[in-house]
Amino acid sequence: MSKPAIRHHVCAAEELKLQGRRIATVKGQEIGIFVVGDRYYAWRNMCPHGGAPVCEGVVCGTRLPSLVYEYEYGKEREILRCPWHGWEFDLLTGMHLVDESVKLREYRVEEEDGELYLIM
Ligand code: FES
Numbered sequence: 475m476s477k478p479a480i481r482h483h484v485c486a487a488e489e490l491k492l493q494g495r496r497i498a499t500v501k502g503q504e505i506g507i508f509v510v511g512d513r514y515y516a517w518r519n520m521c522p523h524g525g526a527p528v529c530e531g532v533v534c535g536t537r538l539p540s541l542v543y544e545y546e547y548g549k550e551r552e553i554l555r556c557p558w559h560g561w562e563f564d565l566l567t568g569m570h571l572v573d574e575s576v577k578l579r580e581y582r583v584e585e586e587d588g589e590l591y592l593i594m
Pocket residue numbers: 521522523524525526528556557558559560561
């Protein structure tokens with residue numbers, strides 16, 4: 475039987491909106507909490523490629539699929555780029571942009587009364 479999930483306070487939602495991200499340690503796990511638009515996302519701070527602290531990477535956009543000789547850039551501030559080898563992950567889904575079998579581990583984050591909590 476698994477233990478019931480517990481809420482762990484992270485920070486004020488306004489604080490996260492100002493900073494863009496927060497890395498919290500809960501139950502010995504480093505977790506990166508991000509805000510994109512008005513939604514919150516939480517990912518394990520470990521890259522599935524080589525174990526880098528992926529949540530410390532650059533938040534940016536990326537090249538979108540386009541025709542030959544065309545360059546289309548998009549998803550600004552929705553992409554997390556690993557600081558070690560540059561693998562790119564969709565901040566909204568945790569999916570690697572090229573290899574659909576690779577995904578960041580997700581955690582639940584909730585807002586209540588202006589405060590953010592990880593549920594785990
Ligand atoms: S460790 Fe993240 S891309 Fe290699």
